[in-house]
Structure formats: C-alpha cells, structure tokens
Amino acid sequence: MWHYIARRIVYAIPIAxxxxxxxxxxxxxxxxxxxxxxxxADASQEVVDLIMKTYGFDRPLPVQYWTWLTRAxxxxxxxxxxxxxxxxxxxxxxxxxxxxxxxxxxxxxxSIAFVLGTLAAYYRGSAVDRGVTALSIVGVSIPNYWLxxxxxxxxxxxxxxxxxxxxxxxxxxxFDLFNWSHFKHVILPIITLCMVPVGMITRTTRSAVSxxxxxxxxNTLRAKGLGELAVIRHALKNAMPQILAVMGLQFGxxxxxxxxxxxxxxxxxxxxxxxxxxxxxxxxxxxxxxLILALVFVFTNLVVDLFQTAVDPRIKRS
Amino acid sequence: xxxHTQTFRKIAACLAAGIALAFGASALSSIAPAQAQTTLxxxxxxxxxxxxxxxxxxxxxxxxxxxxxxxxxLILWDLSRSDVEASLTPGLATKWExxxxxxxxxxxxxxxxxxxxxxxxxxxxxxxxxxxRITDEKVPHFNAKQFAAMRTRTVNIxxxxxxxxxxxxxITKEPDSLxxxxxxxxxxxxxxxxxxxxxxxxxxxxxxxxxxxxFAGMVPRERLELTRNDTYWNPKRVPKHDRLVLQPxxxxxxxxxxxxxxxxxxxxxxxxDTIARLKSSGMQVITLPYPHNWHYQFxxxxxxxxxxxxxxAANYAMDRGEMVEMLNGLAQEGYxxxxxxxxxxxxxxxxxxxxxxxxxxxxxxxxxxxxxxxAISTSGSGQMQPLPMNExxxxxxxxxxxxxxxxxxxxxxxxxxxxxGREKFPAYHAVNVSRxxxxxxxGIFRFAMRKQWAPAGGNWGHYENPEIEKLxxxxxxxxxxxxxxxxxxxxxxxxxxxxxxxFVTHDLNPRALSPKVKGxxxxxxxxxxxxxxxxxxxx
Numbered sequence: 001m002w003h004y005i006a007r008r009i010v011y012a013i014p015i016a017x018x019x020x021x022x023x024x025x026x027x028x029x030x031x032x033x034x035x036x037x038x039x040x041a042d043a044s045q046e047v048v049d050l051i052m053k054t055y056g057f058d059r060p061l062p063v064q065y066w067t068w069l070t071r072a073x074x075x076x077x078x079x080x081x082x083x084x085x086x087x088x089x090x091x092x093x094x095x096x097x098x099x100x101x102x103x104x105x106x107x108x109x110x111s112i113a114f115v116l117g118t119l120a121a122y123y124r125g126s127a128v129d130r131g132v133t134a135l136s137i138v139g140v141s142i143p144n145y146w147l148x149x150x151x152x153x154x155x156x157x158x159x160x161x162x163x164x165x166x167x168x169x170x171x172x173x174x175f176d177l178f179n180w181s182h183f184k185h186v187i188l189p190i191i192t193l194c195m196v197p198v199g200m201i202t203r204t205t206r207s208a209v210s211x212x213x214x215x216x217x218x219n220t221l222r223a224k225g226l227g228e229l230a231v232i233r234h235a236l237k238n239a240m241p242q243i244l245a246v247m248g249l250q251f252g253x254x255x256x257x258x259x260x261x262x263x264x265x266x267x268x269x270x271x272x273x274x275x276x277x278x279x280x281x282x283x284x285x286x287x288x289x290x291l292i293l294a295l296v297f298v299f300t301n302l303v304v305d306l307f308q309t310a311v312d313p314r315i316k317r318s
Numbered sequence: 319x320x321x322h323t324q325t326f327r328k329i330a331a332c333l334a335a336g337i338a339l340a341f342g343a344s345a346l347s348s349i350a351p352a353q354a355q356t357t358l359x360x361x362x363x364x365x366x367x368x369x370x371x372x373x374x375x376x377x378x379x380x381x382x383x384x385x386x387x388x389x390x391x392l393i394l395w396d397l398s399r400s401d402v403e404a405s406l407t408p409g410l411a412t413k414w415e416x417x418x419x420x421x422x423x424x425x426x427x428x429x430x431x432x433x434x435x436x437x438x439x440x441x442x443x444x445x446x447x448x449x450x451r452i453t454d455e456k457v458p459h460f461n462a463k464q465f466a467a468m469r470t471r472t473v474n475i476x477x478x479x480x481x482x483x484x485x486x487x488x489i490t491k492e493p494d495s496l497x498x499x500x501x502x503x504x505x506x507x508x509x510x511x512x513x514x515x516x517x518x519x520x521x522x523x524x525x526x527x528x529x530x531x532x533f534a535g536m537v538p539r540e541r542l543e544l545t546r547n548d549t550y551w552n553p554k555r556v557p558k559h560d561r562l563v564l565q566p567x568x569x570x571x572x573x574x575x576x577x578x579x580x581x582x583x584x585x586x587x588x589x590x591d592t593i594a595r596l597k598s599s600g601m602q603v604i605t606l607p608y609p610h611n612w613h614y615q616f617x618x619x620x621x622x623x624x625x626x627x628x629x630x631a632a633n634y635a636m637d638r639g640e641m642v643e644m645l646n647g648l649a650q651e652g653y654x655x656x657x658x659x660x661x662x663x664x665x666x667x668x669x670x671x672x673x674x675x676x677x678x679x680x681x682x683x684x685x686x687x688x689x690x691x692x693a694i695s696t697s698g699s700g701q702m703q704p705l706p707m708n709e710x711x712x713x714x715x716x717x718x719x720x721x722x723x724x725x726x727x728x729x730x731x732x733x734x735x736x737x738x739g740r741e742k743f744p745a746y747h748a749v750n751v752s753r754x755x756x757x758x759x760x761g762i763f764r765f766a767m768r769k770q771w772a773p774a775g776g777n778w779g780h781y782e783n784p785e786i787e788k789l790x791x792x793x794x795x796x797x798x799x800x801x802x803x804x805x806x807x808x809x810x811x812x813x814x815x816x817x818x819x820x821f822v823t824h825d826l827n828p829r830a831l832s833p834k835v836k837g838x839x840x841x842x843x844x845x846x847x848x849x850x851x852x853x854x855x856x857x
Contacts, residue, residue: 031731038375039466044774047469054462083366084519085538149571156579164575165567171540263569268540276365281730
C-alpha cells in the first residue's frame with residue numbers, strides 16, 4: 001500500500017513538470033508580454049529594457065524556466081509582477097476559497113445524483129428513468145456562466161433573497177461557514193457549479209447500478225429472499241468505485257474550470273486569480289496557480305484511488 | 319388647595335419632562351444608529367486592488383480610487399463642479415511658477431502645517447525624497463515599477479533642489495511650459511512611515527499619505543477599506559461618510575447585480591444594456607463628457623490610409639448618431655481628438671456623415687473597393703464595448719466602399735501592437751486603442767509629434783505635419799497660458815484638417831449610484847471626488 005502511494009507521488013513529478021513546461025511555453029507564445037501592463041502605452045525602449053531586466057525577462061527562456069523551477073521546488077513560486085505579492089500567498093489564499101466551492105458543489109451534486117441515478121437504474125426504461133436522463137442531459141449542457149447570471153438575476157436582483165457577489169460582509173478573511181450572513185454567499189455559486197457534476201454523476205450512477213443489477217448474483221440475492229432495499233444496497237456497493245472515480249474527476253475539473261463562474265460571482269478563488277493573470281500575462285501567478293492546480297488534480301486522483309480500494313477490496317493496489 | 323395644585327403641577331411638570339426626556343432619548347437612539355457609521359461601498363472595474371504604495375496601477379481608475387484618496391499631489395484636479403472640464407488647483411503646493419530668470423526652473427511653494435496620517439510633517443525634504451523615489455535608481459527607496467509607469471512624465475526632470483523648508487525647485491532638461499501638469503500625477507507618500515516599514519511590501523500594509531482618507535485594511539483582490547481623515551488640511555474635503563470600501567469587480571454584469579441587490583452603493587461603468595434596468599429600480603445613472611477618445615489611429619506609411627482622401631472618406635462614412643444610439647446614449651459623437659467641451663477643441667473641420675462624398679473620395683483616390691485591416695481588442699481599459707462597436711464601424715465603412723477586415727485580439731496583444739508601432743505591423747492599417755486626453759501632451763501631442771513615433775511614443779502610425787512640429791516646439795517655450803492654449807488649439811485643428819484619426823465617439827463616463835447615495839458631483843475628468851458623498855440608511 002505505502003509503496004503504491006509513494007509510486008503515485010513519484011509519478012506526479014513528471015506530470016507537474018510537463019504541465020509547467022507546457023504552460024510556460026504557451027504564455028510566451030501568446031502575443032504581448034508581462035511588463036506591458038505595468039508600462040504606459042508610450043513607454044520608451046529604454047524603460048522597457050530596464051523593466052525586462054529587473055524582472056529577468058531578458059534572459060533566454062530555458063534559463064528563466066530553470067530559475068523558476070529550482071525555486072518552485074523549495075516552495076518559492078516567485079512574486080506577482082502585477083501586485084508584487086508572493087505568488088504562494090496569492091495562490092494558497094485563492095485555493096482555499098475554490099476548494100471550498102468545488103467540494104461543496106461536488107458533495108451537493110453527489111447527494112442529488114446518487115438518488116436520481118439509483119432511481120433511474122432501478123426503474124430502467126420507465127418514465128422516471130427518462131425524466132432523470134433528460135435532467136442529467138440538461139445538467140451537463142447548460143453553460144454554467146449563463147445559469148449563474150440567471151440565478152443572480154432571479155434570487156439576488158429580483159427576489160433579493162441571496163447576495164449576488166463576494167464572500168460575505170468582510171470578504172474571505174473573516175468568512176464563517178456557520179454564520180448565515182456569510183453562508184448565504186455560497187449558495188448560488190455552489191448551485192451553479194453543481195449542475196455539470198449532477199449530470200455526470202447521475203449518468204454514471206445509472207449505468208453502473210443498472211449494470212450491476214443485470215448481474216447473475218443479483219438474481220441469487222433475490223432468490224435468497226433478500227428485500228429490494230438490501231438488493232439495491234449490494235448493487236450500490238458494487239457500483240461505488242466507478243461513481244467515486246467520476247466524482248474525483250469532477251472535483252478536479254471544478255478546481256481548474258470555474259474561471260467564468262468565479263468571475264460572475266466575484267468569488268476570490270483560483271479562477272478569479274487565473275482570469276486576471278491571463279489578461280495581464282502575470283507569468284509567475286499563472287505558473288504558480290497552474291502548478292498547484294495540477295498537483296491538486298493528481299492528489300485528488302490518488303485519494304479517489306485509495307477510497308476505491310477501501311470500499312471495494314477486490315481492487316488491489318500493489 | 320392651591321398648595322396641592324402647585325404640587326400637582328410640579329409633579330405633572332416633572333412627569334412631562336421625564337416623558338419628554340424619555341422620548342428624546344429614544345428619538346436620539348433611533349437616530350444614533352443612522353449616524354453611527356456610514357459606509358460608501360464602491361465596485362471598481364479593476365481586477366485587483368490598485369497599488370497603494372504611491373503611484374497606483376490599474377490605469378486612471380487606480381488614481382481615482384487609491385491615488386487621490388490616500389494621497390495628495392503637489393497640484394490637484396479641481397473636481398468640485400460638473401459644468402466645465404476639470405482644471406488644476408493647488409494641492410500640497412499653494413503656488414507654482416517658472417523662475418523668471420530660468421525657463422527650466424520651476425518653483426513650488428509648499429503648503430504649511432500639513433501632516434501625514436502617521437503624524438510626520440510634510441515639507442521640502444519629503445518632496446525631494448518622493449522625487450528621488452521614482453527618478454533615481456541609486457536610492458534605497460527607488461521603486462522600479464512606479465518608475466516605469468511614470469517615466470513618460472518624469473523623463474524631462476534633471477534634478478530637484480530644496481530652497482527652504484517650504485519651497486522646492488525642479489529643474490527640467492529642456493524648457494517645458496507644460497511640466498507642472500505632470501506634478502498632478504505625483505503622489506507624496508510618507509517618508510517616516512516608509513522608513514518604519516523598511517520595504518514597499520511592508521509599507522503596502524501600512525501606507526500613509528496626506529489625503530482625505532486613511533488606510534484601514536486590505537484583503538488582496540477583494541477589498542480595500544479606508545476611513546475618514548478628520549484632520550485633512552482642506553476642511554471642505556473632509557469626507558462626509560465614515561468609511562470607504564473599494565471592491566474590484568471586473569465583470570460589468572456582476573457590478574450591476576451587486577448594486578441592484580444592495581451589496582454596493584456605487585458602481586463604475588455599467589454596460590449599456592443594464593441602464594434601463596438600473597433606472598427602473600431607482601438607481602441614479604450619471605453620465606458626463608470627460609477627456610476620452612474612442613478612435614482609430616491610422617497607418618500613415620503602409621496601405622490606403624496614407625492618402626488623406628481615404629482618411630477623410632472613412633471619417634465621412636461614420637454615422638456617429640447610430641453609434642450613440644447603439645450605446646444607449648452612454649457616449650457622445652466624436653469629431654476630434656478631444657471632446658467639444660475641452661478648452662483645446664477650437665473650430666476644427668467636422669466630418670459629418672456624408673456617404674456620397676466618402677464614396678467619391680475613395681474613387682478619386684483610386685481605392686474602390688478599398689481594402690483595409692483594423693486591429694481591435696475584445697475588451698480593455700476605456701475600450702467600451704469594442705466588439706459591437708467595431709462591427710458597426712465596419713458596416714458603416716463598407717457602406718461607402720471600404721472592404722474591412724477586423725483583426726481581433728485580446729487587450730494585451732493589442733497593446734503590444736500599439737506599443738511597437740506600424741513598422742512591426744505593416745499589415746494593420748489602423749488600430750483601435752482608446753485614450754485618455756487629460757492634458758495636451760497625453761491627449762494630443764503624443765499622437766502628432768515626430769519624436770513620439772512608435773516605438774518611442776504614442777504616435778503609432780507615424781503621422782507627421784511640419785506645422786505641428788513648429789507649433790509644439792513653440793508651445794513648450796511659451797509660458798503665457800493664453801498664448802499657449804491658442805497654439806494647442808491650433809494643433810488640434812490641424813489634426814482634423816489632416817484627418818489624422820478616424821474619429822468615432824467619446825465615452826460619457828457612466829456610473830450608477832444607489833438612491834441612498836447623495837451629494838456626488840461628477841466632474842468632467844478621469845478622477846472624481848468622493849468626499850462630499852453622504853450615505854443614507856434607507857432608500
């Protein structure tokens with residue numbers, strides 16, 4: 001087991017390096033450069049050169065990458081070109097806020113999807129099944145930035161029940177989940193974000209459970225005289241590894257893919273951070289955020305794998 | 319009996335007084351919460367809190383909300399009225415003049431008895447220290463980022479001298495009659511506080527200026543909190559609210575939603591399609607001309623626009639009324655580099671819509687259909703609604719015989735094109751980068767001077783006119799303001815004669831305020847004074 005974990009962690013290293021190389025190259029391939037946003041549009045070449053030198057952008061790309069990498073290994077992700085603040089602080093602060101949203105959204109999605117998917121599988125071919133399938137298609141197809149705006153218009157602007165933006169009265173630093181005036185800020189973003197996972201997890205649950213229900217051992221269970229609820233419990237236990245895998249992936253996607261939703265809700269997470277960093281070519285922030293997100297993704301997959309082993313001992317990791 | 323009556327009267331009087339007191343107290347206590355703390359919450363368009371350590375970043379929005387709130391410059395902008403374009407007014411300097419014996423030596427008389435928020439004194443030493451802060455690489459408090467951002471404004475400074483504790487002289491390399499304007503962008507930060515902090519990173523957590531607001535706390539990327547400076551040197555500008563909270567909110571829809579749901583009281587730049595909704599909810603939507611220009615700079619070397627007739631044709635093709643209508647009235651028709659309300663507008667040739675003339679000019683120039691490529695952005699500071707606006711310009715140009723290709727890129731990429739100039743991008747025949755036209759140099763000259771040919775400056779397409787060259791040289795050596803203004807106006811008129819740009823529109827600087835916000839006077843400026851605002855508790 002420990003070997004397995006160690007090996008997976010070692011595998012994460014080339015993935016992380018690959019991600020950073022790719023992202024580094026991509027940023028430099030895009031037109032425009034990081035110091036431009038610091039300078040007035042009519043800055044002279046002399047000033048541009050001085051600033052490029054100050055930030056080390058005058059050196060060859062591989063050298064810049066190497067310098068960055070050697071520092072990143074010891075946890076120093078550099079300093080944001082725009083804000084002059086250490087990138088690690090920026091990313092960690094934002095990461096916590098995004099993990100919170102993504103985790104909440106996936107958990108909510110799981111609770112809904114688990115029930116819907118199981119019902120659809122059990123009543124396969126019935127109206128319930130068709131209804132649930134339609135719902136899950138809607139879930140994955142609705143653009144979540146559009147849904148976010150609609151929810152804001154309905155619940156914040158028209159009904160005035162929930163706030164439209166931000167993380168509570170004094171921002172993320174004093175955020176308190178157990179205080180209603182803070183918690184209500186979370187509701188709309190989480191609902192918006194959970195739509196795609198609801199669709200995905202419902203579909204997976206439905207197909208996994210119905211596949212298990214078609215197995216011969218289910219007939220045996222019924223022949224033994226087991227009640228239907230107990231049969232479903234057995235089926236779910238067998239379908240669980242697949243459902244968990246999808247949940248883990250969805251969590252990973254939400255971590256990296258909530259740029260639009262965070263922008264709409266002015267949620268100070270990694271998506272909001274990335275949005276600004278991309279538009280201003282703030283390379284250190286971009287690199288640092290992407291690296292951390294890649295690591296979170298790898299880590300999530302590892303955790304999911306371990307969970308799978310726990311719920312289904314047949315899956316041996318050695 | 320009379321005695322009894324008297325006693326009764328006394329008791330009654332006491333009772334009455336008691337009741338009155340009780341009512342008074344309860345009345346007072348019901349007022350008290352309303353007066354206790356008033357907070358003005360502002361949603362900015364920026365994606366982050368502007369730099370609080372002196373020269374703000376995030377463009378002029380940074381100056382508006384962080385610069386002139388925490389700090390003062392030697393010369394300030396008079397933002398107290400709406401009826402004329404904002405002009406300069408004494409700030410930390412009470413007087414400035416050119417040395418009568420030396421046309422390169424400016425003398426600034428400093429305001430006495432001004433203290434920084436940390437209690438230290440404002441004086442000549444502090445001014446010199448602040449000048450070296452962004453001009454002298456060798457001093458320990460040098461700030462490279464702010465140096466870069468201010469370089470175009472500081473490049474002509476040779477040195478600064480202390481005359482006495484309350485007088486300084488700044489010596490320029492070349493005579494520059496417009497130099498004093500640059501001092502209105504120079505924020506004076508506290509030397510004592512910086513030395514206590516030791517570095518800009520630490521100082522960013524405890525900035526100290528002389529401005530009408532004090533720093534009260536910051537959550538990076540989320541909010542900046544400022545409180546009233548009760549001892550501000552200008553009693554007229556002591557804020558009429560206790561707290562000012564600034565929140566970055568780059569998405570226009572989000573800002574509108576935040577205002578409508580009561581999370582903020584004041585939003586910058588609502589988008590045209592939200593105006594009707596904001597108004598129907600009782601929000602105050604305020605618009606006013608200000609020095610902004612949404613236009614195209616032509617390529618004077620490569621492609622069809624080097625022919626004046628083609629440039630004129632493009633200008634005659636513009637139906638600016640239609641543009642204003644599309645923007646729901648949040649813009650005014652643009653006929654020159656500066657808006658008509660500018661003191662430098664003059665009496666230029668106006669290219670009013672004339673499609674027939676436009677087509678005739680194109681045929682005369684033997685460019686029919688006339689193929690042109692315009693470089694545009696998807697968004698950006700001051701770009702308004704670039705995609706629909708450019709589509710409209712394209713259709714108007716094509717209606718008279720142009721064939722337009724829009725080259726769409728993101729804001730940073732377009733800045734790159736602008737910065738490097740036409741030489742590097744000969745395939746683009748015009749670029750659409752909107753500009754602030756706050757002062758004669760940054761609003762007019764830098765698009766017309768040969769010395770400003772990109773990449774050296776803002777003249778992207780290498781426009782040149784010998785008469786303008788002569789006038790500008792003379793302007794820099796003319797210290798009589800009336801004479802100088804007449805010449806600046808002439809430069810503006812000549813640019814119109816040459817059809818030096820494709821003039822389209824000027825933004826009307828929209829902002830929306832909650833009905834409980836009172837007392838805001840919008841100035842014709844990129845900067846605004848928030849201090850007179852009062853915030854009520856009910857709608």
